[in-house]
Amino acid sequence: MQNGQFLYQHVIEVINDMVSQQILEPGDKLPSLRKLAQQLSVSIPTVKQAYYYLEGQGRIYSKEKSGYFLSEVEQTTLPRRCKLATTPTEVNKQSLIEQVYEGIHGQHEAKFGIANPVTAMSDEAVLAKMMRSVLKQAGDQMLQYGAMDGLLKLKQQIAQRYLRMGLSVSIDDIVITNGAQEALAIALQCVTQPGDVVAIESPGYFGIIELIENLGLRALEIPVCPDDGLWLEDLAHALTQHEVKACICSTSINNPIGSVMPEHRQQSLLSMLVDNNVTLIEDDVYGDLHFTKHRAKPIQYYAQPRQVITCDSFSKTAAPSYRIGWMLAPGYAQRARRFKRALSCSSSLINQWVLADYLTSGAYDRHLKKLRLRLQENKQKMLCCIRRYFPENTRISDPQGGCVVWIELDKSVDGGELFNLAIAQGISLTPGQLFSATERFQHCIRLSFGLPWQDKHEVGLKRLGEIVSTIIKMSESK
Ligand SMILES: Cc1ncc(COP(=O)(O)O)c(C=O)c1O
Structure with a gap:
């Protein structure tokens, strides 16, 4: 690393300069790995890493045995915006979710189905x-019940982290939960009754869809833009048509698209919801895994009490098995605490204690820094493989953090069929259907790069690309 910058980033800057000075023009061959490595006094793997990054972004492409070339046109290969749902819907997805869970939790060579960023680099020692x-x-003492709403020193650490983001919170507004999933369930129970309408992201995290089904709520799907989160114009229209009680979304980094909502849109979202008496439940589990320079502020930062409930956890950053999450619920904390007590009394004391010490020691922040870099590298490798091995009309999200990419395939490909064929060949993935309360995204899939990247993952993606091509060819010949 040089001056806080990684060497491969320096290589990218050199290429960018060559493009801006028109030393390199569209279609031109880039310097060979060896030549550029010599010129810049860096190693060949460093140049390779930079080329992978640029290839992942679609700015350069490789030709077998010929080298790398500058792309002709800026490719717009992001997934397309889906349509706004016209009516809220009851949800019936649980059996599909169960089938997929069963499939992805088996033994596979290439596990792209589980979004567990910690496996990319765990801090287990x-x-x-x-x-x-x-x-x-x-x-x-560790074997006893802990405080119902959580261990004080962990809550203090969480409050300090918010303070570092400029958000001053009261410890009393924090309730420790069993993961973010329990926090989301409690938040929904604080603000809705069975039959109520909840606005959700489309595509959106299937755990939320499952909760809506179990709580007897109805889902109203609002499209997510691949660049900047929930489509506010669609939400505004939906709010004129339906009485919505709550809106659940991730404005930091959402799952599965990985987009981040800019600050001005966060503020517009909040004021739109406040004007319509809708409580925002923000799911911030991926917020700390940003690839952007700064972490996006939670929307809570802009809110007054009773406007926003923030749900978060350490599952994506430290240890999903600890099942420790929390909610920050100004104005709802008393109600949330009661639900928590009724549901599960308290959360594991020993795990909270370990996390509190982990945060206090500074080790958590050091780990986060490394994890973010590892995930960013994995993302580039995965995007690069998808561009290389998948059919040309494949559309791919450009996640700004987290550990998943969202892929839109040719309309003839059914994500469910692809799931079965891939599992049979030792490759797991998540079919797109899971990310909708209705029947959307049949031709989409989600792949996780939250894994310790190895050659077998490139082999798996190559194989997956071949399966996709075969499905398309077979449908063309029908
Ligand atoms: C967007 C999102 N929210 C919430 C959760 C649940 O997190 P936890 O494991 O902390 O319950 C997940 C887990 O996959 C997730 O992806």
Whole structure:
């Protein structure tokens, strides 16, 4: 690393300069890996990493045995915007979700189906050491029930993290939960009754769709723009047509598209919801895994009490197995605490204690920094493989953080059929149908790059691209 910059970023800058000075023009061959490595006094793998990055962005492409070339035109290959739903819908997705869970949790060579960024780089040694030290310090106290709404020192650490983002919060507004999933469930129960309408992202995280089904709510799907989150114009229109009680979305980094909502749109979203008496439930689980320079502020930052409930967890950043999450619920905390008590009494004391120490020691922030870089590298490798091995008309999201890419395939490809064929060949993925409360996204899939990248993953993506091409060819010949 040089001056806080990674060497491959320097290589990218050199290529950018060559393009802006028209030393390189569309269609031109880029310098060979060896030549550029020599000229810049860096290693060949460093240049390769930069070329991977540029290829992942579609700015350059490779030809077998000929090298890399500058793309002719700026490719617009982002997934398309879907249509606004005209009516809210009851949800019936649970059995499909169960089938997919069963498939993706098996043994596979290439596990692209599970969004677990921690497997890309876990901090297990540090966490194990802290666990041992906590057991030593606290002894049998660790075996007791903890405080109903969470361990004070963990809540203090969480409050301090918000303060660093410019958000001053009261400890009393934080309720520790069993992961973000329980936080979302409690948040929904705080503000809705069965039969109520909840606006959700489309495509959106299937755990929320499953919750809506279980709580007897109705979903109203609002399209997500691949660049900047929920489509506000569509939401505004939907609010004139339906009485919506809550809106759940991720404005930091959403799952599965990976887009980030700019600040001015966050503020417009909030004021639109406030004007219509709709509570915003923000799902911020991927917020800390940003690839952008700064972390997006939670919408809570702009809100007054009772306008926003923020749900978050350590599942995507430290340890999903600990099942520790929280809600920040100004104006709803008392109600949330009661639901939490009725549901599960309290959350694991020992896991909260370890996390509190982990945060206090600074190890969590050090780990986050490394994890973000690893995920960013993985993203580039995955995008590069998809561009290389998938049919040309494939559309791919450009996630600004997190660990998943959203892929729109040719209309003739059914994500469910592809799922079955891929699983049979040791490759897991998540079919697009799961990300809609209705029947949308049949021809889409989500792939996770939250894994320790190895050659077998490139092989898996190549194989997956071949399966997709075969399905398309077969449908053309019918
Ligand atoms: C967007 C989103 N929200 C919430 C959750 C649930 O998180 P947790 O494991 O903390 O319950 C997930 C997990 O996959 C997720 O992707």
